[in-house]
Amino acid sequence: MSVDPTETRRRFRAAVEAGDNAAAVATFAPDIVLRSPIIVGQFEGRQAVGDLMAAVIETFEDLHYTAEAAADDGTQILAFSARVRGREIDAVDLVRVNDEGLISEFVVHIRPMAGLAAVAAVLGPRIARGPVSRALVRLFAGPLAVLLALVDPLVPRLVRTRAG
Structure with a gap:
């Protein structure tokens, strides 16, 4: 590899922390693939992944x-x-860098489930293809996020989290 992938990671991190979507997108390969926990498929290409990243930068607090x-x-x-939406999330990004020093593959993992549902409710309508798709995403993702937010505090009482 001609470019240190750690340097690409640092540039991407600095761009996201600064809220600079253009600088984040500059670290993406033209054929980048991003696998997100909010859809079954994947986002392909710098434009699609850049649009998603812009929505993340604008909506994640x-x-x-x-x-x-x-x-x-x-x-x-x-x-x-x-x-x-006030829900705490923890996430891990797994990033692969190509020989040109650009991010070619990006996989995102988010927890807890209520936080992931909030992410889907916020990002889904922003990245939907058109007005009908946006309405359908709102119709399904919004109530799911509310339901999981209500259930989330009960889970520790319902699930055995320790031996014994």
């Missing part, structure tokens, strides 16, 4: 990175926390 590392295979790992 207090987004701050909490850890970063590199795996043995060169995969870059970034952990962050943020709030979405």
Whole structure:
């Protein structure tokens, strides 16, 4: 690899922390693929992933990175926390950098489920293809986010979280 992938990770992180979508997109390969936890498929290409990143930068509150590392295979790992509609989320980005030093693959993992539902409710309508799609996303994602927000505080009482 001609470019250190750690440097790409640092540039991406700095761009996101500064709220600079153009600088974040500048780290993306033209054929970038992003796998998101909010859809079954994937986002493909710099434009689609850039639009998603713009929505993330605009809607995630207090987004701050909490850890970063590199795996043995060169995969870059970034952990962050943020709030979405008042819900705390923790997330991990797994990023692969190509030989040109650009992000070619991006996989996002988010927890807890109520936080993921809030992310889907906020981002879904922003990235939907048109007015009908936006309405359908709102129709399904909004109530799911509300339901999970109501159930979330009960889960520790309903689920065994310790041995014994």
